[in-house]
Amino acid sequence: MAGDLYTKRRRLIQTLSVLVLLSIPFRFFCFDLDGECIRLFGAEFGLATMFYPLFGIVALLLLVVGMGMKKGRLFCSHLCPMHLFLEKVNRPKNGSASHRKGIVWLWSLLFSVMLTEVILSFFQPLENQIKLAASGNLPILGTGVALFGGFMFLFVGYQERFCKKGCPYALIQMLLQSDLTRTMKFANREKTCTNCRKCEDICPMNLRARFESKGPDCTNCNLCAEACTTELGKGNTLFHFHDPEPETAVQ
Ligand code: SF4
Ligand code: SF4
Structure with a gap:
């Protein structure tokens, strides 16, 4: 959603x-x-x-x-x-x-x-x-x-x-992005990926989305996540935005 x-x-x-x-x-x-x-x-x-x-x-x-x-x-x-x-x-x-x-x-x-x-x-x-x-x-x-x-x-x-x-x-x-920059993460824990490749076909940057979405060329457009939802059914996608949090200093 x-x-x-x-x-x-x-x-x-x-x-x-x-x-x-x-x-x-x-x-x-x-x-x-x-x-x-x-x-x-x-x-x-x-x-x-x-x-x-x-x-x-x-x-x-x-x-x-x-x-x-x-x-x-x-x-x-x-x-x-x-x-x-x-x-x-x-x-x-x-x-x-x-x-x-x-x-x-x-x-x-x-x-x-x-x-x-x-x-x-x-x-x-x-x-x-x-x-x-x-x-x-x-x-x-x-x-x-x-x-x-x-x-x-x-x-x-x-x-x-x-x-x-x-x-x-x-x-x-x-030059500006760091370990704290948002990335599009692929996670297939339940092994539900059907290898349909819809996420790759739709990617405007011609990336193999499952393997390259975390790289510097991804524009965080969300199209791969949408394509995956189309394949796996409403509300299901193997792609998620990940916003890393700064590490808190240990006292
Ligand atoms: S978020 Fe957009 S640019 Fe990034 S991998 Fe997915 S489809 Fe490609
Ligand atoms: S769209 Fe989803 S199910 Fe299809 S190949 Fe990509 S990650 Fe796998």
């Missing part, structure tokens, strides 16, 4: 983070070059105050990184678009190799267009982008092509390998 709540909360935060990203092309959150201000959901921050929202974003990121020391790779499983992409393309129903390839290209295109447009729109409204591109403006064309190409390269070519080896957050998390 606790896992259900965790997943619902994770889905809600993921949805909110996508909505914040999508609000940028609609100019609810953007840097208005003409007005020389940052717009944030109705509020305007001019030259003298525009660092307030930026400080707010940095504070939020520091909070997530700080929480990661205790709760694991929360940024990845709750906020990162790459994790959301991996969840979409790694669903077991996308099983056959050729079908998965098509799904990967489709979601890669969608995510690459979205993220490219989010970054461009932060500085230029869509109508300006179209006008500039139509007039052959090289900076906007070059930036757009470079961003789109870079995202496609990551989504199609690297996927979870980027999360494990290339993402700066993976390095930060690796």
